[in-house]
Every structure is written in C-alpha cells, then in structure tokens.
Amino acid sequence: MQNELLTGAEILMRSLEAEGVDVLFGYPGGAIMPVYDALYDHRDRLHHVLVRHEQGAAHAAEGYARVSGRAGVCLVTSGPGATNTITGIADAMMDSTPIVVISGQVGAQLLGSDAFQECDLVDITQPITKWACQIRRAADVAAAVSRAFYIARTGRPGPVVLDFTKNAQTELAPYVPARVEAIRSYVPEPATPPEALEQAAALIGGAARPLVLVGQGVTLAGAEEELRSFVERLDAPAGCTLLGLSALPTGHPLNMGMLGMHGALALNRKTQECDVLVAVGMRFDDRITGNVATYARQAMKVHFDIDPAEFNKNVRVDLAVPGDCRKTLRAVTELLPQGDHRAWRESFAEAADEERRTVVDPQTHPATGPLRMAEVVRCVADVTGGDAVVVTDVGQNQMFAARYSRFTKPRSFVSSGGMGTMGFGLPAAIGATFGQEGPVVLFVGDGGLQMTVEELGTIMEQSSPVKIVLLNNNYLGNVRQWQALFFHRRYSFTPMLNPDYEKIAEAYGIPATTVTERGSLAEAVALMMRAHGPYLLQVAVMEEDNVLPMCCPGNDVDDMLLTADDDGLQ
Amino acid sequence: MEKETKLYTLIIFSENRAGVLNQVTNVFTRRQVNIESLNASPSGIDGVHRYTITCRADEDAIRTLTLQIEKKIDVIRADYFEKNEIYVMEQALYKIATPALLADKEISKAIRLLGGRIVEVNPAYSIVSKEGLPEEVRGLYDRLQAKGCVLQYVSSGVIAVTKSRREELAEYLQQRDEACRTGR
Ligand SMILES: Cc1ncc(C[n+]2csc(CCOP(=O)(O)OP(=O)(O)O)c2C)c(N)n1
Ligand SMILES: [Mg+2]
Numbered sequence: 001m002q003n004e005l006l007t008g009a010e011i012l013m014r015s016l017e018a019e020g021v022d023v024l025f026g027y028p029g030g031a032i033m034p035v036y037d038a039l040y041d042h043r044d045r046l047h048h049v050l051v052r053h054e055q056g057a058a059h060a061a062e063g064y065a066r067v068s069g070r071a072g073v074c075l076v077t078s079g080p081g082a083t084n085t086i087t088g089i090a091d092a093m094m095d096s097t098p099i100v101v102i103s104g105q106v107g108a109q110l111l112g113s114d115a116f117q118e119c120d121l122v123d124i125t126q127p128i129t130k131w132a133c134q135i136r137r138a139a140d141v142a143a144a145v146s147r148a149f150y151i152a153r154t155g156r157p158g159p160v161v162l163d164f165t166k167n168a169q170t171e172l173a174p175y176v177p178a179r180v181e182a183i184r185s186y187v188p189e190p191a192t193p194p195e196a197l198e199q200a201a202a203l204i205g206g207a208a209r210p211l212v213l214v215g216q217g218v219t220l221a222g223a224e225e226e227l228r229s230f231v232e233r234l235d236a237p238a239g240c241t242l243l244g245l246s247a248l249p250t251g252h253p254l255n256m257g258m259l260g261m262h263g264a265l266a267l268n269r270k271t272q273e274c275d276v277l278v279a280v281g282m283r284f285d286d287r288i289t290g291n292v293a294t295y296a297r298q299a300m301k302v303h304f305d306i307d308p309a310e311f312n313k314n315v316r317v318d319l320a321v322p323g324d325c326r327k328t329l330r331a332v333t334e335l336l337p338q339g340d341h342r343a344w345r346e347s348f349a350e351a352a353d354e355e356r357r358t359v360v361d362p363q364t365h366p367a368t369g370p371l372r373m374a375e376v377v378r379c380v381a382d383v384t385g386g387d388a389v390v391v392t393d394v395g396q397n398q399m400f401a402a403r404y405s406r407f408t409k410p411r412s413f414v415s416s417g418g419m420g421t422m423g424f425g426l427p428a429a430i431g432a433t434f435g436q437e438g439p440v441v442l443f444v445g446d447g448g449l450q451m452t453v454e455e456l457g458t459i460m461e462q463s464s465p466v467k468i469v470l471l472n473n474n475y476l477g478n479v480r481q482w483q484a485l486f487f488h489r490r491y492s493f494t495p496m497l498n499p500d501y502e503k504i505a506e507a508y509g510i511p512a513t514t515v516t517e518r519g520s521l522a523e524a525v526a527l528m529m530r531a532h533g534p535y536l537l538q539v540a541v542m543e544e545d546n547v548l549p550m551c552c553p554g555n556d557v558d559d560m561l562l563t564a565d566d567d568g569l570q
Numbered sequence: 571m572e573k574e575t576k577l578y579t580l581i582i583f584s585e586n587r588a589g590v591l592n593q594v595t596n597v598f599t600r601r602q603v604n605i606e607s608l609n610a611s612p613s614g615i616d617g618v619h620r621y622t623i624t625c626r627a628d629e630d631a632i633r634t635l636t637l638q639i640e641k642k643i644d645v646i647r648a649d650y651f652e653k654n655e656i657y658v659m660e661q662a663l664y665k666i667a668t669p670a671l672l673a674d675k676e677i678s679k680a681i682r683l684l685g686g687r688i689v690e691v692n693p694a695y696s697i698v699s700k701e702g703l704p705e706e707v708r709g710l711y712d713r714l715q716a717k718g719c720v721l722q723y724v725s726s727g728v729i730a731v732t733k734s735r736r737e738e739l740a741e742y743l744q745q746r747d748e749a750c751r752t753g754r
Contacts (some may be wrong), residue, residue, distance in 0.1 A: 126589060127596050131643045151643060182750040184743070185585050185646040307639035312630065 008138030029077025031104030058088020063431025079117030094418025130158030155188030219280015393425030423451030609727030
C-alpha cells in the first residue's frame with residue numbers, strides 16, 4: 001500500500017479528497033485530460049460541475065467559498081482555459097476569497113517552447129494571487145495541494161493557482177499524504193501585542209462618540225458573535241462595508257446600514273463627527289472614504305486587521321491592532337466597561353429620517369410610475385424574510401440589493417466588491433447553491449446577465465435552484481447614472497438593446513415570467529420563491545432610475561447627493 | 571503636497587524559489603517607486619536568498635511597500651533602513667583605453683588617489699577595479715569619464731549589512747522553524 005505507485009492525476013484526486021473537497025467547478029481540455037480521466041473514477045465523491053466558460057468556474061468557486069467559508073476549487077485546461085479564469089482570480093484576490101485554481105500545463109519538457117496551448121499562468125497570475133506554483137513532478141502533487149489549501153484558507157484568505165504540467169499528471173509516484181500546517185516564510189496571523197489590546201480598550205472605552213466600521217474581515221474570521229458583543233458592550237452605532245453587510249443582522253438596533261458611496265446618509269455624516277473610529281477587518285477603500293484627506297480627520301482611529309500591510313495604507317490610524325479579529329475583539333470587549341451612548345446613537349435618527357423621506361420611501365414605496373429596483377429588492381426581502389442568500393451582479397442592481405436587502409444570517413450576501421466584476425453574479429449564485437442549503441436569490445442587470453449568460457446551461461444541467469431576479473432597465477444603468485451626473489446626460493453607448501430573456505430562459509428549460517405592473521410584483525416573487533429549482537423573474541424597471549444617496553467620487557464622505565436633480569457637475 | 575523623500579535600503583530574505591524577484595520588483599512598479607539598485611545573492615543561510623534594494627521614497631510609501639513585499643508567501647522578511655543604520659558597499663569595474671592611460675599621468679594619479687586598483691593591462695585596454703561607497707565608486711567614474719578614456723563601466727548594486735548588534739534574521743528563522751515544528 002505504502003509503495004503503491006499512482007499517477008500524479010490520481011494523487012491529485014486523493015489529495016483533494018483529503019482536503020475535504022466535494023465539488024469542483026471546471027472545464028476539460030487537452031492539457032488536463034489525465035486529471036479528467038482520473039476524475040471519472042472519483043465522480044461520486046468529487047461532484048464536478050461543468051461550467052460553460054472558465055470565467056464561470058472561477059466565479060462559481062468564489063460563490064461557493066463566500067457562503068461556505070471553504071476554499072472553492074476550479075479545474076481548467078492550459079492556455080485559453082487558464083486565461084479565462086483570470087478575471088475570477090483577480091476578483092478573489094481583491095475580495096480575499098479562498099479559491100484554488102488547478103490548471104493543466106504542457107509537459108515540463110515543452111515549457112518555454114511556445115508549445116500548443118502553453119501559457120505562463122504562474123507568471124501572469126503572480127500579482128493577483130496569494131500564491132502561484134507550478135507542479136512539474138508527480139511526487140510533488142500531494143504536498144503542493146496541501147500547501148495550496150493551507151495558504152488559500154488561512155490568514156487573510158485568497159486565490160491560489162496550481163499549474164499542473166501534463167507529465168506530472170501521467171508520471172507515477174507513491175502517494176504520501178501531506179498535511180501542511182505551517183510554512184516558515186508565511187505568518188498567517190500576526191502576533192497581537194498585549195499593550196495594543198489595552199490601548200485599544202482605553203481609547204475605545206473613553207470615547208464619547210464611537211463609530212464601528214464592519215468589514216468582511218469579521219465574516220472571514222467567523223467573528224460575527226464577537227462583533228455583536230463588542231458593539232453591544234460599547235453601545236456604539238455600526239456601519240458595514242459592502243462585503244461586511246451580513247456580518248451584523250440588518251435588524252440589529254446598532255446596525256445603521258451600509259457605509260460609503262451609496263451608503264447611509266447618517267453613517268457618512270457621523271463619520272465626520274465621531275471621536276473614535278473603530279475599523280474592523282476593512283481596508284478603507286476609496287468607495288468607503290470619499291476624499292481621504294478630509295475623512296474622519298477629527299477622530300482617533302483604531303484599526304483591527306489580520307493583514308499588517310493594511311495598516312496606514314490608505315488612511316493613517318492612531319492604533320493598529322494586528323491579529324485575528326475574533327480573538328482581538330473578544331479580548332478588547334472583556335476590557336471594556338458597559339458603554340452608554342444613547343444620545344449619540346439617537347443623533348443618527350435625524351439624518352436617517354431625512355434619507356427615509358427623500359430617498360428610501362419614494363424608491364421603495366412609490367405610488368405611481370414604473371416599477372423601481374428598490375421596491376423589487378424590498379419585496380424579495382419581505383417574501384424571504386431575509387432568510388435567503390443574496391447574490392448580486394454589479395451596477396445599480398448591486399447597490400439597490402445591498403441597500404434594501406435584509407440579512408439575518410452570516411455569509412448571506414455575495415457580491416463582487418473590490419473588482420466590481422460584471423458577470424460575477426450568475427456563476428457565483430450557482431456556486432452558492434453548492435456551498436449551503438438555503439435559497440439563493442440573484443439580483444442582476446440586463447448588462448451583467450449577458451456577460452456570463454452561458455451559465456444558464458450549467459443551471460439547466462445541475463438544476464441549480466438559483467432564483468434570478470433580472471432588473472431590466474434597458475441600460476448599463478450604473479454608467480448611465482454617471483453620464484447623467486458627470487457627463488451632461490450624454491448617454492454614450494449605455495442604452496442596451498435587449499433580447500427576449502423569457503425565451504432565452506425557456507430555451508434552457510428554466511421557468512420564467514416578466515412583471516411590468518406594481519400590482520403583480522409580490523405575487524410573482526412569492527411564486528418564484530415557492531417554485532422548485534431555478535427560476536427567472538424579469539422585472540421591467542424604471543429606465544433612468546438613480547442610486548441615491550450618492551457621495552460623488554473625490555467628495556468628502558458626508559457630502560452626499562440626495563436627489564439626482566442636484567448637479568453633480570459643479 | 572509633495573512628501574519628503576529619502577534614500578532607503580531594503581533588505582529582503584526569501585526562500586530560494588523561482589519567481590520571487592519578480593514578485594518583489596512588481597510591488598515597486600505598482601507603488602510607482604523606482605529601484606535605484608538591486609542586488610540578489612544567496613545569503614549565509616542555506617536555501618535563503620538575500621536581496622538588497624535601494625530606492626527613494628517617502629516613509630509612508632516605503633513602510634507600506636515593505637509590508638506588501640513581506641506579505642508574499644515566499645518572502646521570509648523584509649525591512650527598510652536609513653543610511654545610518656547600515657554599512658553599505660558597492661563594487662565597480664572600469665575598462666579604460668591603455669593609450670590614454672599612458673599619455674595622461676593625471677589618469678593613473680586619479681585612480682591611485684581614489685582607491686582604484688589596476689587589475690589588467692594590455693596594449694588596447696586596462697581594467698580598474700574599485701570598491702567603496704556608491705558615491706565614491708561614482709566619483710572615480712566621473713573623473714575618468716572627464717578624461718574621455720572610459721570604454722565600459724559597470725557597478726554592482728549596493729550591498730549592505732545592518733549595524734544592529736543582534737542577528738535578527740537568524741533569531742527570527744529559529745523562531746519560525748520552531749513554530750513550524752510545533753505547528754503553531
Ligand atoms: C466586466 C465589467 N465591464 C464593465 C464594467 C463597468 N460597469 C459598471 S456597472 C455597469 C453597468 C451595468 O449595467 P447592468 O448590468 O444593466 O446593471 P444596472 O446598472 O443597469 O443595474 C458597467 C458597464 C464593469 N463593472 N465590469
Ligand atoms: Mg441595466
């Protein structure tokens with residue numbers, strides 16, 4: 001048994017199983033055929049999802065990873081198969097998503113000779129991966145796989161590429177199970193100096209107007225409970241970044257909503273009034289800060305993060321607390337006295353009311369006129385009770401979904417944040433159906449759906465129960481909004497001539513309906529959620545709607561447009 | 571508002587794996603910091619590579635850049651230093667025309683005064699070697715160049731050792747090896 005010789009491809013299968021992998025998203029081709037041949041004998045344990053384009057494989061792996069917390073796996077061939085995954089790899093890097101991309105490669109003896117479908121994936125992906133490695137010998141497979149998964153899931157997670165030469169797939173080697181649990185040159189979790197915890201507790205405990213910023217780091221650390229105890233002990237209002245949204249339930253009294261460009265007016269205003277800003281597992285992206293030069297200048301800033309390279313990268317902080325925020329939050333909470341910031345908390349109501357009157361109510365409960373994206377999202381939230389995983393594509397559909405969905409569970413919001421990758425939604429939603437059991441709703445625009453529309457074939461084949469809500473405004477709406485605000489309404493190539501989406505769905509055997517009237521929306525949503533399996537609900541929404549409020553690029557964070565009649569051009 | 575820039579020297583240790591140099595220089599490119607000199611060589615420790623890189627930047631940039639380099643999986647450690655914290659040295663070769671050398675006594679005088687060593691002479695050319703601080707090495711070049719006798723000039727990147735009394739890398743590696751053994 002010990003000395004049994006196996007092919008590299010078979011060793012890969014066993015190594016994946018040893019990592020607990022049960023689903024792969026992939027697409028075969030010449031340079032990965034030995035692996036696909038080995039997979040044939042493992043197909044009962046390793047469920048292979050045949051995507052329709054390798055970009056879909058990468059995003060599906062991301063969707064799987066984001067809802068499950070486990071690394072998603074892609075299997076693709078060399079050359080074009082490998083390069084097709086690059087958008088997904090870059091997306092995963094930006095959003096700290098653990099995926100392992102295994103690509104075929106020409107035989108080691110052909111490397112560098114411009115052999116058929118040779119492409120230097122390792123070099124191409126080096127800047128957009130946490131780690132990229134070429135496997136050239138069958139004997140190296142087990143260790144490389146274990147190392148890849150260890151790197152992808154630990155510390156600040158991220159994508160890993162394993163480029164697997166064809167000779168290494170077919171050559172024989174003994175299978176020696178490997179379990180990498182530490183790497184000398186890699187410190188996944190920086191040590192937390194005890195004095196940093198004490199200083200943080202003193203600074204935060206002494207705050208009169210504390211504000212907590214919740215990033216995806218909380219989710220990645222599985223620190224949702226710790227975060228909740230922390231904000232409750234501190235009695236501080238909290239805001240979430242786009243990717244931090246489901247880390248604190250929407251209904252929690254201290255959750256004031258989303259931060260940033262299209263975030264809550266009250267949060268963005270209060271950012272400029274707080275005296276201590278506590279950032280947890282977030283990276284002060286420009287979509288959060290607006291003009292960094294004026295961002296929360298008055299506040300002392302405390303930053304909890306697992307990645308020391310994030311400290312002082314975009315915004316100077318007064319105190320950095322390195323470490324896993326599950327541990328650091330817990331430790332700081334223990335040092336904090338019970339806070340009482342009632343007056344400060346209640347001071348958020350004024351701006352929240354203003355936003356409700358001017359933006360939220362008119363958009364979510366319009367009496368007349370065309371259907372609005374906001375009311376569709378609100379309607380879905382009402383029907384699901386915030387119980388579904390919400391996946392989005394990119395654009396106005398994404399921002400409305402983020403603003404008006406309700407979240408009750410961790411890891412229930414999946415969206416492309418740092419990259420803003422159109423075409424992410426559909427395949428990510430497919431991946432999400434494999435990563436957890438609950439319902440999955442996708443909000444997608446008429447532009448983004450077409451970017452990866454071929455994955456309807458994957459849904460058909462897998463009967464993936466994705467509830468697709470197509471918010472059709474016949475525009476590349478997000479770009480059109482910017483054209484309206486910043487380019488004198490010159491709608492340069494943003495009107496979208498659309499196909500008949502119901503017919504497209506029908507061709508894939510996916511039930512579909514279109515809603516054009518307010519009166520039939522709730523019923524249609526309920527019907528979609530009751531249906532077994534996939535469903536496409538197209539909603540004809542207002543063509544020139546705008547996501548509001550809006551902090552225009554480069555403006556101070558509290559300088560937000562409440563109506564699109566304000567001229568963003570000044 | 572322009573930030574104040576200074577000359578910094580980064581000392582980086584990595585595992586001896588393919589592609590690390592690429593990853594390191596890529597961080598400089600992304601952060602728009604020009605590398606002034608770069609030296610890569612095996613360190614005194616088996617399997618560990620050492621890079622010495624000098625560049626001009628402001629301290630905020632160099633701090634983030636160093637952390638972004640250290641974050642690369644195969645990089646063991648990256649630190650940045652100012653001039654007074656390290657001892658630096660550069661090596662250079664100057665290939666000069668022998669007829670000029672013989673015709674103008676000032677040339678051999680400059681070589682002697684500035685610490686150059688003539689290591690090869692033939693009727694066509696002579697080779698001068700010099701080691702020293704980067705500005706000294708450059709100084710000799712400028713003198714020879716003014717005489718119009720330089721056929722080729724090459725200088726190594728700066729190499730540097732820290733003036734610290736503790737051997738931090740060795741201590742750090744010991745600690746990391748221990749951590750790996752115990753799986754913590
Ligand atoms: C791959 C890609 N290309 C281009 C963009 C730029 N972009 C951002 S939003 C957007 C419009 C999206 O239109 P649609 O999918 O219809 O969504 P809507 O905004 O109308 O809801 C575009 C083109 C992008 N984010 N990603
Ligand atoms: Mg659209």
